[in-house]
Amino acid sequence: MTQSTPDRPRRITIHDVARAAGVSLTTVSHALNDRGVLDPATRARVKRVAAELGYRPSVRAQRLQSGRANCIALLSSMPFAVAGGTSRLGFMMEVAAIAAEAAMGRGLGVVLVPPLEGAGGLLDTLDIDGAIVIEPIAGDPHIARLRERGVSIVSIGREPLTDTPVPCVDLQSYETARLLLAHLHGHGRRRIGLMIGAAPRQSYVETERAYREFTQALGLPCHVVKAAEEHGEAAGAEACAQLLAKMPGMDALCAPVDAFAVGAMAHLQALGKRVPADVLVVTRYDGIRARSAQPPLTAVNLHLERVASLAVELLFAHLSGERGRTVITGPKPELVVRASSIPGA
Structure with a gap:
């Protein structure tokens, strides 16, 4: 039992509640946890006494009893x-x-x-x-x-x-990639490079597939460079240099990782290339990095507020034993057009 001190009063326990209410420990447990068959008046009285005494259940005891960490x-x-x-x-x-x-x-x-x-x-x-x-x-x-x-x-x-x-x-990464590529192509760009991360993530796999299918269907040049995620913007700059070496006339860049897109724009600008006049640049995540870039980056609203809520809902269902649903399709991605991909901006 926790010892009381002048600075820390003794912790009220379930035994104190039982004595004050004149009932057994089992009755207190059932009343406070809404279990068992109890007279409603007894259940209400036990809860009232517990509240008056300032009883707070032990988190450790609850964990041992329920098997849940919450x-x-x-x-x-x-x-x-x-x-x-x-x-x-x-x-x-x-x-x-x-x-x-x-x-x-x-x-x-x-x-x-x-x-x-x-x-x-x-x-x-x-x-x-x-x-x-x-x-x-x-x-x-x-x-x-x-x-x-x-x-x-x-x-x-x-x-x-x-x-x-x-x-x-x-996350509908394939659809997101198609949305970005169609936007660039719709502005008359025909030499579109793709920059993705080197790690094997589904978003990169689906983006590369969408890009290869898109360029093949339209008879466009196809050049993909993969960058190391851990190097952030610096990796984007280096990957941009590699793309330009493969495709000197590159007039548009799809860089779904926002850090890569920012690094690529810095490299283009250091070479004297203008964004968007010479090269259009787009990214995927519509976050602060995209909005604060110079020029601001065209990006995609992935509706992360809904995505995160759906993930919690799905996990909660599985924790509750409802395991029938294994895949939820996220919201439809929406293009957010900014100056980086508007010719003449």
Whole structure:
């Protein structure tokens, strides 16, 4: 029992409630947890006495009794150079804020977990009921560890290159890529380069497929460069140089990773090329990095507020034993046109 001190009064226990209400420990437990068959008046009296005494249930006892931590993890293997930004309000943090609000509405807490290389043994010891993994890579080590623990998992973006992916909210990456490419082509651009991340993520897989199909169908040159996510904007600049070497007359660039797009624009401008007069540039995530770029980047509204809420709903359903639904299609992506892709802007 917790000892009382002048600064910390003794903690009220279930035994105190039972004595004050004149009932058994079992009756108190059933009354406070709304279980068992009790006279309504007795149940109400026990709850009233508990409130008057200032009783607060032990979190540890509740955990042992229910087997639930009432907490979920949110994690991503994407380096912070891409997932965040100079404002620290990048893709992951936007999803985290919305997911936390949705989870709290269901009585769940949310804890953010850094990529494994920076997390030590945290993922192995964290007391959680489930996890949401943002855009996992093929063979994602986070998913592997969570599966070993028997933790329920949902991903935002499909787990790639596997026949048995975890339940997910589909980000419609193929449709997003087609939307961006059609926009560039609609402005008369015919030498469109593609810059994606080197990691095996479903969004990159689907974007590259959409690009190759798009250029082949229209008889356009096809040039893809892959950049290292951990190098952020610097990787975008380097990849842009590689694209220009392959396609000197490149007049448009599709760089779905916003950090790559910003780095590519800086490289183009350093070469004296004007954006958008000489090269149109578009990206995927419509975040602060895209909006604050110079010129501001055309991007896509992925409706992350709905995506994150759907992920929490799907995970909550699986935690509740409702495992029939494994894939939810996210909202339709919408183009947000800005100066980076408006000729003459």
